[in-house]
Amino acid sequence: xKKYLPFILVWTLLWGCSSPGRDQKQNLKFSSEQISQVIHRxxxxxxxxxxxxxxxxxxxxxxxxxxxxxxxxxxxxYQSMHGVLRNYxxxxxxxxxxxxSPELSAILAMMETAKKMQPSGVLLDSMEVQFLDSCRxxxxxxxxITSSLxxxxxxxxxxxxxxxxxxxxxxxxxxxxxxxxxxxxWYPTPPAYFxxxxxxxxxxRSFTLDTCTQFKPAPPIAFSTDKKSKFxxxxxxxxxxxKNLTQEQLDIASFxxxxxxxxxxxxxxxxxxxxxxxxxxxxxxxxxxxxQAKADFAKSMKVHTLVSIALMDGFISCWDEKFRSNxxxxxxxxxxxxDPTYKPLLQTxxxxxxxxxxxxxxxxxxxxxxxxxxxxFQYTDTVEExxxxxxxxxxxxxxxxxxxxxxxxxxxxxxMDAIDNGRKQGLQVGEWVxxxxxxxxxxxxxxxxx
Numbered sequence: 001x002k003k004y005l006p007f008i009l010v011w012t013l014l015w016g017c018s019s020p021g022r023d024q025k026q027n028l029k030f031s032s033e034q035i036s037q038v039i040h041r042x043x044x045x046x047x048x049x050x051x052x053x054x055x056x057x058x059x060x061x062x063x064x065x066x067x068x069x070x071x072x073x074x075x076x077x078y079q080s081m082h083g084v085l086r087n088y089x090x091x092x093x094x095x096x097x098x099x100x101s102p103e104l105s106a107i108l109a110m111m112e113t114a115k116k117m118q119p120s121g122v123l124l125d126s127m128e129v130q131f132l133d134s135c136r137x138x139x140x141x142x143x144x145i146t147s148s149l150x151x152x153x154x155x156x157x158x159x160x161x162x163x164x165x166x167x168x169x170x171x172x173x174x175x176x177x178x179x180x181x182x183x184x185x186w187y188p189t190p191p192a193y194f195x196x197x198x199x200x201x202x203x204x205r206s207f208t209l210d211t212c213t214q215f216k217p218a219p220p221i222a223f224s225t226d227k228k229s230k231f232x233x234x235x236x237x238x239x240x241x242x243k244n245l246t247q248e249q250l251d252i253a254s255f256x257x258x259x260x261x262x263x264x265x266x267x268x269x270x271x272x273x274x275x276x277x278x279x280x281x282x283x284x285x286x287x288x289x290x291x292q293a294k295a296d297f298a299k300s301m302k303v304h305t306l307v308s309i310a311l312m313d314g315f316i317s318c319w320d321e322k323f324r325s326n327x328x329x330x331x332x333x334x335x336x337x338x339d340p341t342y343k344p345l346l347q348t349x350x351x352x353x354x355x356x357x358x359x360x361x362x363x364x365x366x367x368x369x370x371x372x373x374x375x376x377f378q379y380t381d382t383v384e385e386x387x388x389x390x391x392x393x394x395x396x397x398x399x400x401x402x403x404x405x406x407x408x409x410x411x412x413x414x415x416m417d418a419i420d421n422g423r424k425q426g427l428q429v430g431e432w433v434x435x436x437x438x439x440x441x442x443x444x445x446x447x448x449x450x
Contacts, residue, residue: 028140030103032300034131035067036287038110039304041127042118043280049119050260052197053357054319056277057311058168059117061207064305066109066159070152071298074102078298084437085207085309089162094154100147103297104135108152109159116160166205174200177323184223186326186352194261194350202320207309208436212320215428217421220325220354225337232337234415238330239338242345242412249410250345255389256281256358256407259349275387278358278404279311282365284383285400289373299372306368310433314364317429318357318422327354330412344412356414359405359422360429366397367430371438373397401426 042063046056065081072078073093082090111128115121132145177199179187188194202212209215224231245253258278276284286307290300330353334342351357370377375396382391394400405423408414 026099026141026144027101028104028135028138030107030297032287032290032295032297034107035110035297035300035304036284036291038063038107038114038127039280039283039287041124042114043276043284045114045118045120045123046280047260047276048123051118051277052260053258053277053279053361054198054201054312054315055168057279057308057315057361058163058166058204059114060279060283061305061308061312062117062159062163063110063114064301064308065162066113066152066156067106068301068305069155069159070102070106070109071301073155075298078302081437086205086209087162087165088207089158091155091158094151097147097151097154099141099143100151101140101144104140104145104148105151105155106297106301107131108149109156112152112156113159113163116156117163168204171198171200171203174203180326183225184328186328187332188350189329189331189348191347192261192350196323197261197349197351198319199323199351202316202323204316206313206316208433209313209316209429212316215317215425215432217321217355217425220327220421221415221417223328234417235330235333235338238409238412238415239334239342241409242342245345245410251390251392252403253345253407253411255384255392256404257346257411258358259347261347261350276383278361279308279315281383282311282362283307285365285379285381285397286369288379288381288383289369289377289397292379293373293377295372303368303372306372306433306437307365309437310364310368310430311361313433314361314426314429315357317425318355318360319351321355321425322352322357325354326352327415327418329353330415346408346411346413348413353414354418354421355425356405356408356418356422358408359401359414359419360426362401362404363398363423363426364430364433365426366401367427368433369397371434 039060042059046059051059068078069080069091072080080091081088108128111124115124135145136142177196179185179196188196206212221230221234226232257275258281259275260277283304286304290303295303329348331342331344331348375398377397378393378395380391380393381400385391394403401423405419409416409419
């Protein structure tokens with residue numbers, strides 16, 4: 001299990017701009033690493049703010065869209081998302097601005113968008129200052145920096161207007177969600193008994209989905225207290241598995257935990273455990289893949305954007321089902337019907353059980369990454385090392401996605417039908433995003449028994 005370490009927001013700018021020579025003042029070369037560092041800093045701020053997983057995907061998607069829009073305005077190989085994403089505007093190119101760097105503007109557009117959207121986005125100011133100072137040290141002319149920032153702000157302003165129209169800001173006006181009474185329904189779990197997270201997320205405008213129910217899964221196995229029922233079989237499967245976990249299974253559960261709401265109960269004090277969201281983990285994997293494949297800046301920007309879009313639409317699809325089926329969590333059911341002393345390996349997150357969100361968004365992300373880097377892309381996932389967990393190596397993105405789903409069973413927080421059907425939904429979402437953006441045919445339906 002992850003140990004709690006005091007979380008200190010410290011940013012050391014170990015990277016910056018690289019140039020072939022100090023005499024080249026007007027142009028610097030950027031790479032996927034700068035994109036990853038912005039994502040990394042956004043993630044730190046989300047950990048600080050305890051940003052929930054669906055909302056985190058929203059922040060990532062608009063920030064990456066801002067960066068991608070700059071690229072699409074300067075490289076004909078990359079089309080604008082206008083006419084591709086739902087209600088996406090024809091973003092005006094600031095033609096009155098001269099002497100800027102498109103790549104620098106793309107990075108700054110990400111920062112400018114995140115600064116305005118994240119609750120503690122002001123913490124990105126210091127990163128932006130340090131980043132631009134590093135560019136100055138590399139010899140980039142001041143007028144190029146100024147023009148690039150102005151360009152970024154003009155694009156970001158239009159993306160922020162698009163974000164504002166997605167209806168997320170209306171959620172606060174909806175009635176407070178009250179857990180439904182009755183056997184088999186979800187109810188908040190210890191130690192904090194948090195209120196449900198984003199019960200109205202299915203009302204937010206998606207990027208590619210026709211409706212939030214487009215990939216509605218099969219219903220969950222029906223709740224029953226009959227010891228011969230399929231549901232009680234699921235219950236026993238979780239309970240018995242918790243007693244016989246191997247070290248490998250324990251490691252897998254911890255590696256993919258990604259629960260921003262986890263608490264450590266120290267007697268009279270509950271301390272928050274600093275963990276990233278599932279979406280942040282997959283964007284970390286995206287950065288690893290881009291660097292390993294030596295993808296250029298433009299391709300890296302596009303891949304980060306498509307993964308972010310798949311995360312957002314995956315969460316919308318999954319959350320729509322969660323608050324429709326509203327199924328009880330294993331922790332609650334096992335304590336009530338089998339063993340009142342039962343405690344799962346991982347803390348149960350604060351929302352209904354079916355579907356598994358991690359299974360859904362992991363499968364969707366893996367579809368996107370497999371499209372751009374191949375079905376057998378081997379890599380080492382170092383994303384969780386800074387949270388005290390050792391790296392894990394995978395032979396493909398889909399292998400990682402399957403393991404991420406199974407981690408929820410090993411952790412005792414999901415039943416297997418939620419994991420299997422979450423994966424099915426995620427594959428469908430990922431394929432749909434590729435179809436909308438790239439015109440790609442459905443190719444993953446037969447993967448891993450689906």
